[in-house]
Amino acid sequence: MRWLLSRPWLWAYVAAIAVWGATLAFTGGRGGAEVMTAAFTFATFYVIVGLGQMFVVTLGPGNVDLSIPATITLAGAIATKVMDTQNSMILAGLLVAIACGVAVGCFNYALIILLRIPPIIATLSSSFLVQSTAIAYGRGIRIKPPSLLADFTTAQIHGVPVLAVSIIVLSALMAVVLNRTVYGRFVTAIGQNLRAARLAGVPVGGIRFATYVMCAAFAGLCGYLLSGFSGGASLSMGEEYLLTSIALVVIGGSSVAGGFSNVPGLWGAALFLFLVVTMLNTYGAGAGLRYMATGLIIIAVIVAASGKRAVR
Amino acid sequence: MNAATLPRLARSLLPAISLAIILGAIFWLQPRAASYLGLNLMLSLAVPIAFATVAQMCVITVNDLDLSIGTFVGFVACVAATMLKGGLIALPLVAGLYPEADPATLPFWLTTPLVGWLVLALGIGVYALLGALIHARDLPSIVVTLGMSFVWLGLSVLVLPTPGGKAPDWIRTVMTLKPPYVPLPIIAAVLIALAAHLLLMRTSYGAILRGAGGNPKAIERAGWSLLKVKIAMFALAGLFGTLAGLSLVGLTTSGDANIALRYTLLSIAGVILGGGEFVGGRISPVGAVIGAMTLTLAGSFLSFMRISPDWQIGAQGAILIIVLALRAVIDRLEKRT
Numbered sequence: 001m002r003w004l005l006s007r008p009w010l011w012a013y014v015a016a017i018a019v020w021g022a023t024l025a026f027t028g029g030r031g032g033a034e035v036m037t038a039a040f041t042f043a044t045f046y047v048i049v050g051l052g053q054m055f056v057v058t059l060g061p062g063n064v065d066l067s068i069p070a071t072i073t074l075a076g077a078i079a080t081k082v083m084d085t086q087n088s089m090i091l092a093g094l095l096v097a098i099a100c101g102v103a104v105g106c107f108n109y110a111l112i113i114l115l116r117i118p119p120i121i122a123t124l125s126s127s128f129l130v131q132s133t134a135i136a137y138g139r140g141i142r143i144k145p146p147s148l149l150a151d152f153t154t155a156q157i158h159g160v161p162v163l164a165v166s167i168i169v170l171s172a173l174m175a176v177v178l179n180r181t182v183y184g185r186f187v188t189a190i191g192q193n194l195r196a197a198r199l200a201g202v203p204v205g206g207i208r209f210a211t212y213v214m215c216a217a218f219a220g221l222c223g224y225l226l227s228g229f230s231g232g233a234s235l236s237m238g239e240e241y242l243l244t245s246i247a248l249v250v251i252g253g254s255s256v257a258g259g260f261s262n263v264p265g266l267w268g269a270a271l272f273l274f275l276v277v278t279m280l281n282t283y284g285a286g287a288g289l290r291y292m293a294t295g296l297i298i299i300a301v302i303v304a305a306s307g308k309r310a311v312r
Numbered sequence: 313m314n315a316a317t318l319p320r321l322a323r324s325l326l327p328a329i330s331l332a333i334i335l336g337a338i339f340w341l342q343p344r345a346a347s348y349l350g351l352n353l354m355l356s357l358a359v360p361i362a363f364a365t366v367a368q369m370c371v372i373t374v375n376d377l378d379l380s381i382g383t384f385v386g387f388v389a390c391v392a393a394t395m396l397k398g399g400l401i402a403l404p405l406v407a408g409l410y411p412e413a414d415p416a417t418l419p420f421w422l423t424t425p426l427v428g429w430l431v432l433a434l435g436i437g438v439y440a441l442l443g444a445l446i447h448a449r450d451l452p453s454i455v456v457t458l459g460m461s462f463v464w465l466g467l468s469v470l471v472l473p474t475p476g477g478k479a480p481d482w483i484r485t486v487m488t489l490k491p492p493y494v495p496l497p498i499i500a501a502v503l504i505a506l507a508a509h510l511l512l513m514r515t516s517y518g519a520i521l522r523g524a525g526g527n528p529k530a531i532e533r534a535g536w537s538l539l540k541v542k543i544a545m546f547a548l549a550g551l552f553g554t555l556a557g558l559s560l561v562g563l564t565t566s567g568d569a570n571i572a573l574r575y576t577l578l579s580i581a582g583v584i585l586g587g588g589e590f591v592g593g594r595i596s597p598v599g600a601v602i603g604a605m606t607l608t609l610a611g612s613f614l615s616f617m618r619i620s621p622d623w624q625i626g627a628q629g630a631i632l633i634i635v636l637a638l639r640a641v642i643d644r645l646e647k648r649t
Binding site: 115129136297 | 377379445449450451452454455456458459460461462463464465466467468469470473577580581584590591620622623624625626627628629630632633636637639640643
């Protein structure tokens with residue numbers, strides 16, 4: 001019990017369950033399972049990019065990847081074009097989408113190193129280029145995803161989305177990577193004290209490089225799956241994922257200053273964010289109130305998190 | 313001139329040189345653009361972007377970042393297109409409550425544009441409050457302003473659920489002024505740059521404000537309140553953001569919650585392009601305005617090159633990368649000497 005209470009991700013889950021309960025109280029208990037199915041379905045896409053963003057944020061202050069939405073859009077557009085509705089090309093499409101992410105990640109890191117600029121500026125300027133490429137390349141493309149991919153991304157077994165289960169497995173894997181591998185410990189060490197890590201012989205450059213590439217690769221994966229899920233790539237498909245990916249890291253209980261991260265919180269935060277929107281929808285609130293609630297929640301969480309640190 | 317000042321000079325001239333190059337290229341491609349009308353058309357949208365960039369610069373001065381400036385500018389535009397024109401009754405939300413009211417018989421508090429001014433003042437107040445909150449709890453500004461971007465967007469949607477409304481006539485008049493000889497956007501840009509420069513670079517409190525970004529501990533030990541500095545800088549950002557929204561709505565004549573979403577990233581790019589540093593309070597107000605104008609002109613440049621507007625964002629990114637690369641080269645030269 002004490003172990004559970006000391007987990008930083010606990011509150012994201014508590015909040016998610018509370019909001020779910022509040023929704024059910026309004027509907028009189030009907031539709032609870034359906035709401036959960038939908039929550040897991042949409043949370044999956046949030047979590048994929050959240051994983052990458054979390055590793056980047058763990059690297060320490062100033063490390064944020066702003067190119068995620070552009071990468072999602074580009075990877076989605078290129079992958080659907082490569083697959084061209086052919087079921088036999090599904091694997092090729094996946095590889096192309098991830099390769100596209102890797103390329104963006106390499107470019108991001110090259111900018112950081114060669115121009116000696118903060119990652120925010122580097123990923124910002126590269127996102128301009130990537131977004132533009134995606135717009136120019138993807139304009140007019142309206143290709144349906146291969147039927148198998150569409151089926152896979154929307155498949156459910158007894159109301160459990162298959163994709164969500166796969167990404168939970170992936171998350172568990174990334175949790176092991178973060179906590180139990182040398183790479184993960186290095187990432188955390190860099191985030192806690194860059195100087196100390198460097199003096200201790202951590203290959204800082206290589207680790208940061210790998211992290212930015214991985215983050216962009218996850219964005220590519222998200223673009224691929226999202227284009228399968230939503231019936232094709234669109235130019236605005238990545239838009240909401242920039243703010244969401246940062247919000248997940250914060251609400252999930254990871255430190256924005258880096259060095260202290262956890263994977264389970266991403267799921268709690270993703271479910272929470274989706275359930276809040278669902279709750280407000282059930283209560284009949286419009287888009288304006290939904291946006292405001294999301295924003296105020298993010299601010300409230302960060303204020304609360306800072307209070308905890310001050311006490312400690 | 314000795315060898316040490318040369319790189320410094322080159323760095324401070326870089327924004328102006330990039331603007332001159334892109335302007336020269338445009339004039340070369342389309343000589344007719346080098347006219348009063350041409351400059352007016354190409355640069356009119358630079359005014360709101362320049363205001364937004366200066367707003368972003370205020371926040372960057374104290375080592376913070378404002379990810380909400382775009383939605384805030386949109387919010388101001390929505391307020392200006394409704395309440396500032398016709399008071400509370402101009403809000404679709406309120407108008408629904410009085411379906412058949414005659415405008416002449418409505419009470420004063422429903423029709424006065426003063427409500428609009430009050431809301432805009434509150435907006436600046438919220439910015440000041442954010443500065444205080446970020447300082448008091450030592451919060452990461454990225455996350456707080458990220459949350460605020462949702463709040464402003466939500467408020468904009470509440471104020472104006474669908475694009476529409478109408479800009480007050482006086483803003484329209486100001487933004488379409490045709491002064492003799494020099495087009496309005498250029499005069500506006502010079503005035504914005506001059507005002508920001510005088511305020512931040514030429515006053516003694518301006519030095520304190522910049523110092524709070526460079527060495528907060530030193531400023532605090534010297535007896536200045538860092539809290540007041542943050543409040544001042546965020547309030548200034550709110551003020552310039554409000555001016556951005558007002559000038560934007562004067563150009564577009566109607567409001568839309570999503571009208572200025574791209575301003576967030578554009579304003580950061582403008583500050584950096586203008587020679588500002590990301591941390592340490594090293595800023596350049598004149599450079600920031602020049603940066604905003606360069607980014608605005610990228611679009612015109614592409615259309616004169618007959619390249620699809622799809623590449624406009626890409627061109628802005630490319631300009632940013634090229635200028636940053638040049639700056640990296642200059643820095644390296646500086647170290648060698």
